[in-house]
Amino acid sequence: MRHAISLALRGxxxxxxxxxxxxxxxxxxxxxxAEGFHSGGDHAEVVAIKSLGKTPPGSTxxxxxxxxxxxxxxxxxxxxxxxxxxxxxxxxVKDPNPIAAGGSDRLRAAGIEVISGPLETAARFFNRAxxxxxxxxxxLFIWKIAATLDGKSAAVDGTSKWITSEASREFVxxxxxxxxxxxxxxxxxxxxxxSLVPHDGVDFKNPIRVxxxxxxxxxxxxxxxxxxxxxxxxxxxFDQLIAALMxxxxxxxxxxxxARLGTAMLERGLIDEIALFQAPTLLGTGQNFLGDLGIxxxxxxxxxxxxxxxxxxxxxxxxxxxxx
Numbered sequence: 001m002r003h004a005i006s007l008a009l010r011g012x013x014x015x016x017x018x019x020x021x022x023x024x025x026x027x028x029x030x031x032x033x034a035e036g037f038h039s040g041g042d043h044a045e046v047v048a049i050k051s052l053g054k055t056p057p058g059s060t061x062x063x064x065x066x067x068x069x070x071x072x073x074x075x076x077x078x079x080x081x082x083x084x085x086x087x088x089x090x091x092x093v094k095d096p097n098p099i100a101a102g103g104s105d106r107l108r109a110a111g112i113e114v115i116s117g118p119l120e121t122a123a124r125f126f127n128r129a130x131x132x133x134x135x136x137x138x139x140l141f142i143w144k145i146a147a148t149l150d151g152k153s154a155a156v157d158g159t160s161k162w163i164t165s166e167a168s169r170e171f172v173x174x175x176x177x178x179x180x181x182x183x184x185x186x187x188x189x190x191x192x193x194x195s196l197v198p199h200d201g202v203d204f205k206n207p208i209r210v211x212x213x214x215x216x217x218x219x220x221x222x223x224x225x226x227x228x229x230x231x232x233x234x235x236x237x238f239d240q241l242i243a244a245l246m247x248x249x250x251x252x253x254x255x256x257x258x259a260r261l262g263t264a265m266l267e268r269g270l271i272d273e274i275a276l277f278q279a280p281t282l283l284g285t286g287q288n289f290l291g292d293l294g295i296x297x298x299x300x301x302x303x304x305x306x307x308x309x310x311x312x313x314x315x316x317x318x319x320x321x322x323x324x
Contacts, residue, residue: 001062001092001119005126007037007044008064012178013207014039017249019130021065023048025086028058043068045077049084060088064123066116067091067107068100078106088113092123096134129180129252132272138242142179142273143255143262144172145289149278152286153259158191160287164277167313173198175275179207179254181231181245185261186213195222196256208248212241212261238268263291266302266322274304274320277312 007022015038023044025034033056036047045063049055067077067089081089089112095101104114124131129140146164147153154160162169176182176198188194189211196209206228211217214234223230231248233241245253255262255271265271295301304320311317 001064001090001123003032003035004044004062004064005092005119005123007035008123009126011037011039011044013180014204016040017133017251019065019127021045021063021127023061023063025049025052025055026060026062027056030060033059042074043077046074046080049080052084055084055086057085058087059085060090061086062090064092065127066093066095066101067103068095069103069106070100072100076103076106078103078110081107082110082112086112088115090115090118092116092118092120093127093131096131133246133251137246138270139180139245139250140252140272141183141255141265141270142175142252142275143257143265143271144175144275144277145262146277147279147289148281148283148286150282150284151288151290152283153289154287155283156286158287160192163281164279164315165313168277168279168315168317171312171317172275172277173200176207176254177202177204179252180250181208181210181248181253183210183212183241183253183255183257183261185257186211186215186217187260188256188258189217189221189223190215193222194256195225195227197227207254208250210241210245210253212236212257238265238270259287259289259291262289263293266290267293271322273307273322274318276318276320278316278318280314280316 004022004024008020011020021038021044023036024032025048027033034048034052036044038044069076069078089107107114132140182196197206208229208231209223210231212233233244307321308319
């Protein structure tokens, strides 16, 4: 299952509205004989089955998500598994999508042994964006912050390039690539003129560039170039933002907004995680990365949980979950 999860991660940013899924086929001696992951075409189970050709007796397929039981762009994975003659199916996460659910029941009815739950917590974490859409009817929002150790995102004169190291900026490119959309406010576009595309040279569809706010975007702004789709949400209403993102089948949004929009989203309960890059430098004065939350006592604080931490270049990177 650990290997299946690692395979699933290869599909990040490539599956559209679908989850990332990895699958491994074992023979009767528990040896890996085939594998696959979903990257926008066939589902992971089908990729693995097709790569094998003929499935030997006594085979087990290990998959990160319960095999689907409906016909969408592709036929049901349950039918492919049954037709392949697989003896056992092991999956980590039960499919919460009512349209595709019921795979385990269909497999059992066909006489296939089904085991659920191994490494469910890990598999859920890596599919948390898709699960957010299904279970909460909104995308997962990750706010990227680059700041000094004293919490400044820019100097008094507004200069902010570059607070963090080149290595951190390269890592941000990876985080962008794994997202379906990149969100900023009009203020960021007007002050920084960012391109909001991953600078990795990968020949693959770039995330949608989403700009929220009432001010007009200049015709010469880099976000208007041909490298990625631009969507402007001319509103301060987050419900309109979510509706627009859902209409585009966006599962994960990388928020590169400044303090005003980021703080407003945090107060609204829309920031799920924070990707914090801290440079080992101090400014003393300048622009805070976070606005006024109206907190006057310790009991009102926003609690965060550390998901991961590491040194990247000269910077400290901490990935945090908002809330407990």
